[in-house]
Structure formats: structure tokens, C-alpha cells
Amino acid sequence: MRKPYFILPAPLVYVAFFILAWACSIVWPLALPSNPWTWFFGWSAIDASVLLVLWSVWLMLWRKTTLNPYGKPQRLLTEGPFRVTRNPIYVAMTLSYIGGAILLADVWGWVFLPAVLFAVSVGVIRHEERILLEHFGDEYRQYMNKVRRWL
Structure with a gap:
């Protein structure tokens, strides 16, 4: 079995980039408009993510x-x-x-989002896909053809 490209687990990649975005927003603020809807949509996204994680982990x-x-x-x-x-x-x-980027109400969270997605895709998901292909072969290939990596 090959080693992953990154040593850090995916949650740490997300957290590290979010902390970087937060730090940049303090040093070089590039504020976005913020209002009560900002809080509603930001917390709604976080709530939905918790439900999706719980459903996936339970399964x-x-x-x-x-x-x-x-x-x-x-x-x-x-x-x-x-x-x-x-x-x-x-x-x-x-x-x-x-x-979190919505709640931060600063451009930096959005600036780093592509880097987060790239890091997780290349550094984590590709490794997992190799493992799944080794273990499940054609069954996983068929699944890959039917279901997208992200959405």
C-alpha cells in the first residue's frame, strides 16, 4: 500500500486553511457585507455539514x-x-x-477554498481511491463511473 501525499489528515487541512484565512483577515482585512442573514446562512451550512457527517459516520x-x-x-x-x-x-x-467563511465575512476564506479542495483532492482522496481500487477493483470502478467524487 502506498503512502499518502500528505501526512496531515483532511480535517487538519480544512482547519489549517481556515486559520490561515482568519489570520489574513486580521492582518489584511478584505471585509464582505455582513448582516443577520450572514449568520443564518453560515450556521445553516455548518448545521447541514454536521448532519451529513453524522449520517455518513453512522452508515x-x-x-x-x-x-x-x-x-x-x-x-x-x-x-x-x-x-x-x-x-x-x-x-x-x-x-x-x-x-465558516460566510461567518468570517471576509474575502480570505473564499480565496483559500480552491487550495483546500485541491489539497484534499490530491493529498487525501487520490490515496483513498487507490486503496479502494486495490480492495474492490471493478466494483469500485463502476461506482466511480456512476457517482461523482464531490457533487
Whole structure:
């Protein structure tokens, strides 16, 4: 089994970039308009991301497969949120990051979003896909052809 490109787990990638965005917003503020709707949409995105993570984790535990992205998968999940995206937990983390960027009300959260998505796609998801291809072969290839990586 090959080692991943990055040592840091995906949640730390999201947190590190968000902290960088927050720090940049303090040093070089590029404020966006903020109003009560900003709080509503920001917290709604975060709430939706928590629900999506809980649903995905519950399904993984129920189907007795690993939550560890570097562990050996026991079962290929194609139900629940996995019918819509191959990576519902990373979609949820992205939604949470977006919610935080809305709450931050500064350009920097949005500036770093493409870097976050690139880092997770190249540094985490590609590694996971190699593992899943090794374990599930054609079954995973068919799933990849039917379901998108993100949305």
C-alpha cells in the first residue's frame, strides 16, 4: 500500500486553511457585507455539514467499515449519501468551511477554498481511491463511473 501525499489528515487541512484565512483577515482585512442573514446562512451550512457527517459516520459504523482513511475498507458503501457523492464526509467538511467563511465575512476564506479542495483532492482522496481500487477493483470502478467524487 502506498503512502499518502500528505501526512496531515483532511480535517487538519480544512482547519489549517481556515486559520490561515482568519489570520489574513486580521492582518489584511478584505471585509464582505455582513448582516443577520450572514449568520443564518453560515450556521445553516455548518448545521447541514454536521448532519451529513453524522449520517455518513453512522452508515459506516452500521456497515462495519473503517472510518480511518488510511485503514483497510471492509465494505464498499453505495447507499445513503454515498449515492450522491463518493466523499460525503469531505463534502460536509467543505460545507462547514464555507459556513465558516460566510461567518468570517471576509474575502480570505473564499480565496483559500480552491487550495483546500485541491489539497484534499490530491493529498487525501487520490490515496483513498487507490486503496479502494486495490480492495474492490471493478466494483469500485463502476461506482466511480456512476457517482461523482464531490457533487
